[in-house]
Structures are given as structure tokens and as C-alpha cells.
Amino acid sequence: MAPPRVVAGTAGGGFTAIPVRFSAKSRASRHLFVKPHRVREAADRRRPQDRTLFVLNLPPYITQECAHRLFSQCGPVTSVELQEKPGTGSKSEKQKSKFFSGPSAQNFRVAYVVFKKPAGVKAAVSSKRREPWVLSPSDHPIKTGLQKWIQGYCCSIVNPRELQTEVDQFMKEHDEKTAELEAQAADKDGVPDEDGWVKVTRKGRRPGIPRTEAGNLRLIQREKRKRARKELLNFYSWQHRETKREHIAQLRKKFEEDKQRIALLRAERKFKPY
Structure with a gap:
């Protein structure tokens, strides 16, 4: 969305x-x-219409903490949501890992600032002349340029022990959740639903593979061996097809020679009265 044209402290739209x-x-x-x-849609609990401020033209280096600090000058701020473009969006989820973060913003963004009281929105949209807000004051500086790249590089260096601890914890939670889902599914086997239908599975014929880390590793190794055997089999199949093609070519050549020989024999047996 293009920024509106500024006219004496106010703008279009x-x-x-x-x-x-x-x-x-x-x-x-x-x-x-x-x-x-x-908005025309039903009221969003996360963005009350009387306490939510819609903001355009935020520089890409602005963080939630910086936006929170800026708009706190108008009143107590409850939450700040930064997005690439306007829309309902989804509530920003908590970062699952401190080692893997998404790509940094490159374009100007929009924000939804929720104040504690409606007076904060009224103060923000007031058309009174005001001094420019400072984005990077001395007590809360924003790193840009070379300092920003150095900070990003330092944050990209991963501590192997902390990463291994986080991976182990994630796999432990994953295995526990998988085991719980399998137990729930096992309890429902053979139990008719509301309509009297019973779900039939293949567990009676073939035991299910537990989705654990060790089971996944065994499955990967099995797939690798199967792929290697398939490649070897394909090689021998190609060799077999070549041999078969050569044999068919020899049969065709022999067939043509036999046709010529039979034609000569028929010509020699032709009756000649004189």
C-alpha cells in the first residue's frame, strides 16, 4: 500500500x-x-476496534520493542503486531527455537498497536503539531549498517551443546506426543462409532512402526538399501534389454536371408516345357 500524501499533519484516507x-x-x-x-468483519478479540491503531510506513529495522516504546508516548500499550502487509493474519507464535529464525524484513511494514485505553488511539491520531519522534535514541539505539551485520553474524554462531539439548528435548516431546496419539488410536480400535460402524485397520496383519527417532533412522536406512538394490536391478534390466534387442536384430537378418533363399528355390523348381 502506497503511503498517503501528507497535507499539514494529516493525510488522505x-x-x-x-x-x-x-x-x-x-x-x-x-x-x-x-x-x-x-473492519467490517466480526470484532477480533486481539484487536478491539476502539483500542487498536493501524500504522503504515514502518521502516524494516523497526522491532516490536521499538514500536512499543514509540507509541507508549500516547498511552499504555498492550500489544504490537508487525506484518508485511495489512490483513487479519494470525497471531504471532512464540519463536520455537532461538537458533533458527526467519528471514529479516526487507520492506516497509504495517503494525497493529493495541492500547490499554481508547485514549491512546485518540492521542495518536490527534492532528496537533508535534515534534518528530526519535526512532534510535541514545538509551535505546538501533543497530544498522556494519554493526547490524556483525550482530547478525554473532547471533548465527550456534553453540553445539545448547543446540543438541534443544534437539533432544524436542524429540522427547515428539515421541511422547506420538505415543499418546497411538495409545488413543489403539483404544478406539474395535469400538463402534455413533452410527454403529467399526473402523477396520491393517494392524491385525502388519504391526505398525512406532514413529520414534530410532524407528525413523531404521526406516531411512531401509529405504537407502532398497534404492541401491533397485538401481542395480535397473542396470541389469538395461543390459538384458540390449541383449534382447541384438538378438531380435539377428533374427530379422536371418529371416531376410531365408526369404531370399526360398525365392531362389522356387525359381529353380519352375516348370520349363522347352
Whole structure:
């Protein structure tokens, strides 16, 4: 969505322009465009319409902590959601692992800021002249340029012991959850449902493979051996097809020679009265 055109502290589409600067020493400034969040769909509990502020033109280096600090000047902030584009979206899930994070944002983003009271939204959309907000003050600096890349590189270095601990914990939880699901499925076997139908499975013929880490490793090794045998079998099949093709070519050649020989024999047996 293109930023609206700024006119004397206000903008088109019902937006209000808030001037911001990167630091106190910066002379250049840009604008954030804000307006109360209004949707036609049913009210979202995460975004109450009377306490939610919709924000446009957020720089990619702005974090949730920075946006929370900026809009706290208008009133107590309950939550901040950053998105690539406007929409209902889904609630940002808690990061499952500190070692593997998604790609960093490259474009300007939007935000949904939820205040504790409706007065925060009214203060944010007020058209009164205000001093530019500082995005990177001295007490909360934002790292950019070379410092940002150095920080990203340092964060990318993984501690093998901590990573192994996290992997072991994840696999333990996964195995426990799988065992619980299998136990629930086993309890339902042979039990008729509401309509009187009984679910029939192949467990009576073939025991199921437990989905554990050790079982998955055995399954992978079995697939590798099967693939190797299949490749060897395909090689011998190709060799067999070549031999068969050569044999068919020899039979055709012999067939043509026999046809010529029979034609000569028939010509010699032709009756000649004189």
C-alpha cells in the first residue's frame, strides 16, 4: 500500500501523519501514517476496534520493542503486531527455537498497536503539531549498517551443546506426543462409532512402526538399501534389454536371408516345357 500524501499533519484516507527521525542528530525525517483500526468483519478479540491503531510506513529495522516504546508516548500499550502487509493474519507464535529464525524484513511494514485505553488511539491520531519522534535514541539505539551485520553474524554462531539439548528435548516431546496419539488410536480400535460402524485397520496383519527417532533412522536406512538394490536391478534390466534387442536384430537378418533363399528355390523348381 502506497503511503498517503501528507497535507499539514494529516493525510488522505483518514490517516494522520506522525513525523519521525532516525536519531536526534538526523535532519531528514519521514512520516508514519496512523488511523483507528476499523473492519467490517466480526470484532477480533486481539484487536478491539476502539483500542487498536493501524500504522503504515514502518521502516524494516523497526522491532516490536521499538514500536512499543514509540507509541507508549500516547498511552499504555498492550500489544504490537508487525506484518508485511495489512490483513487479519494470525497471531504471532512464540519463536520455537532461538537458533533458527526467519528471514529479516526487507520492506516497509504495517503494525497493529493495541492500547490499554481508547485514549491512546485518540492521542495518536490527534492532528496537533508535534515534534518528530526519535526512532534510535541514545538509551535505546538501533543497530544498522556494519554493526547490524556483525550482530547478525554473532547471533548465527550456534553453540553445539545448547543446540543438541534443544534437539533432544524436542524429540522427547515428539515421541511422547506420538505415543499418546497411538495409545488413543489403539483404544478406539474395535469400538463402534455413533452410527454403529467399526473402523477396520491393517494392524491385525502388519504391526505398525512406532514413529520414534530410532524407528525413523531404521526406516531411512531401509529405504537407502532398497534404492541401491533397485538401481542395480535397473542396470541389469538395461543390459538384458540390449541383449534382447541384438538378438531380435539377428533374427530379422536371418529371416531376410531365408526369404531370399526360398525365392531362389522356387525359381529353380519352375516348370520349363522347352
